[in-house]
Structure formats: C-alpha cells, structure tokens
C-alpha cells in the first residue's frame with residue numbers, strides 16, 4: 001500500500017489509551033511527572049505481548065537452532081523460522097529473503113562487505129557481476145543516517161569505487177533533479193533512506209528506484225524509520241535490499257534484518273563466516289549453505305527473533321495503515337505546533353512530502369542539550385544531538401537539533417505537552 005494514497009482511519013483517542021495499557025513503561029513517572037515518551041525514533045517501547053514472547057521462549061523452548069537433534073532444538077528452530085516467515089510477510093518478502101542481523105547497521109555492513117568480498121574475487125564466477133572497482137559509482141544521499149553512509153565510504157575505499165552523494169535543497173529535501181544526473185551508467189548501487197530520521201519526511205523513493213534500475217544499479221532501502229510506521233512492501237517497491245531494526249518496531253534490541261532479493265542473496269559471498277553457515281568444511285576450504293543461512297554465522301539471537309515476530313503480529317493486529325494515519329496526524333500537529341512558536345525552526349518544515357510522526361527543531365541561541373534537559377525535568381523524553389546525521393545538519397546550518405518522535409501509543413495530548421514545554425523553555429531562557 002502506498003502511504004500517499006492511504007485512506008485508513010487514524011486511531012481514535014480511546015484506542016490509543018487502550019493500547020497504552022499494553023506498554024508497562026508508559027505507566028511510569030520520570031522526575032515526578034508521568035512519562036511522555038517522544039523518542040520512539042531512537043528506540044520504541046515494548047508491549048507485554050513482546051516481553052512475554054521472549055520470556056516464554058526462554059522458559060519453554062530455549063535451545064540453539066539448526067544444530068541439535070533433541071526436541072527442544074527442533075522446536076526452537078521451528079519458532080526461529082516461523083519468526084522469519086512472520087517478518088517476511090510483514091515487509092512483503094519471501095521467507096528465504098530475510099537474513100537476521102543484530103540491527104540495521106549490521107545489515108548495511110553485511111551488504112557492503114559482501115560486495116567488497118565479491119570485488120576481492122570471493123564468491124565464485126556468479127558473484128562477478130556484483131564486483132565493484134575503480135570507475136564504478138555508489139550513490140547515496142546527504143540525508144542518510146551514518147549507518148547508511150559510512151559503510152559505503154568504506155566500501156568505496158576498499159574497492160576504488162567512487163561515492164556520489166545526492167545533495168539536499170535549502171529546505172532539506174532530496175535534490176531529485178541532481179539524483180537523476182548522478183545516477184548513470186557507472187552507478188552500481190543506490191542507497192537511500194525511505195523516511196528521514198531527522199526530518200520525518202517520506203521520500204519519493206520510487207523515482208530513485210526506477211532511475212537506478214534503468215541503469216542496472218541495485219537499490220538498498222534504509223527502512224529503519226518506515227517499516228515501524230508505514231505499510232511496507234519490498235516486492236511492490238522493487239528494492240534489491242532493505243534494512244530494519246527490531247527495537248524501532250516494538251521489538252527487542254539485538255535483532256534486525258536484511259531483506260535481499262533472492263537471486264542476489266544466492267550469488268553474494270558471505271560477510272561473517274564460521275559455524276552454522278556451511279555444508280562441508282575441510283582444513284583448507286569450506287562450502288556454504290544457501291541463503292539466508294549463508295549470512296547467519298554463529299549462534300543466532302533466537303529469543304529476540306521470536307519476540308520481534310510477536311511485535312510484528314501486534315502491529316498487524318492494530319493495522320499498519322491505521323498506525324500510519326495516526327502518526328501522519330501527530331506529525332502534522334507536531335510540525336504545525338512547533339513552527340508556530342516564535343524562535344523555533346523546524347528542520348524540513350518547508351518540504352512538501354508526507355510525514356511520519358517525527359520532527360526535529362533548532363532554537364537559535366539555546367543549545368539542544370539544554371532544551372532536552374528542561375524537557376526531561378518535565379518528564380518528556382526527546383532526543384538531542386545530530387541523530388547520527390551530521391551531513392544533513394551541516395547542510396541545514398546547525399550542529400544539533402532536538403527531535404520529538406511518536407508511535408502508535410503516542411497521544412495528541414502528549415504532542416501538545418511537548419509543544420507547550422518548548423514554548424515555556426524559550427520563555428525560561430529568554431528571561432534568564
């Protein structure tokens with residue numbers, strides 16, 4: 001489903017209040033105030049269903065997967081593979097196209113290292129078409145989280161390929177006109193974020209995907225900020241790779257995933273090597289399992305995968321289109337409310353694109369850390385700093401910002417509270 005044509009009804013206030021009862025941490029107090037958690041863009045909170053799934057696995061099924069011959073090991077393996085199937089269905093992929101990783105960062109690095117192994121001649125003749133070298137180009141953007149930038153800088157350094165960066169305009173939007181010029185015959189890979197973790201805008205990635213595929217380049221989509229908040233269908237989008245982190249979508253930390261188009265995973269050399277990813281090993285060489293196991297060396301994060309599947313089911317029960325509609329409303333309320341405060345500059349406010357419930361702002365003369373501190377005193381949790389997106393901040397002329405980000409459990413009242421608290425913060429500092 002395309003969020004631009006989404007017509008689902010937003011969650012009602014009553015529904016959100018009901019959902020909040022599922023999240024124990026949301027009942028807590030911080031600094032004498034009820035917690036107002038507006039940092040879901042950094043990490044989301046977990047409902048009982050997720051906490052219970054992890055505990056239940058540990059108390060009834062815990063065993064290493066794909067190894068033992070005993071009953072628990074077999075049952076744990078089934079639970080692990082069922083979790084993979086659940087995540088695959090959630091993102092519109094086939095089961096064997098999902099590789100478990102520890103987070104999105106590792107998933108991007110997996111692709112970057114695999115391409116560099118292919119460039120080093122590893123992976124056999126089929127992997128040759130993945131080879132990168134001098135004259136080849138990797139295209140990414142100035143909007144990326146460092147996780148989708150530094151691995152490409154390193155890949156370029158290892159292979160002699162050139163990194164090209166799609167710039168932003170003065171508002172912070174991707175310069176699609178420049179992207180159209182940059183993506184050309186030399187481009188081998190385009191790596192782009194679906195939703196900006198600083199601006200909250202949903203990028204028109206379809207255009208970039210079409211441009212990349214027109215020249216035979218691969219596309220890696222950073223879905224960290226989209227998979228938790230929007231309906232996502234990687235097959236419908238036609239991306240070659242997508243990465244996500246479980247902890248941003250109600251799941252535990254320590255688990256993430258790489259989606260890779262099956263034909264690609266089949267020819268990609270592994271990133272990590274060792275146990276669990278082989279068929280036969282001699283003292284001098286090894287044969288590898290087909291994907292996804294080829295990319296899952298070592299003992300896996302089984303309880304985390306099972307808990308992430310519970311998170312996915314929870315999100316599906318609420319309904320991704322409705323979550324997207326709820327967050328679009330919260331995002332609009334956040335941007336409008338913050339922009340209306342004299343002295344606040346909402347980064348990317350002028351961009352005419354649909355949004356999730358996330359906004360970052362700068363208050364000239366007041367450091368983001370001070371803003372964060374005052375909000376924290378009122379029990380409001382926001383993120384301050386560069387949010388792992390230094391190039392974007394530099395382009396917009398700031399070194400840091402304060403970010404408020406919502407999720408399905410965020411109420412409109414909480415959004416209003418942060419807006420009021422920011423206004424009070426400015427008054428406080430101006431009087432001081």
Ligand code: PLP
Nearest residue numbers: 103104105145147197224225245
């Ligand atoms: N990409 C985006 C857009 C993100 O927001 C994040 C996390 O903040 C990441 C990548 C990296 O995620 P992780 O640190 O879980 O690997």
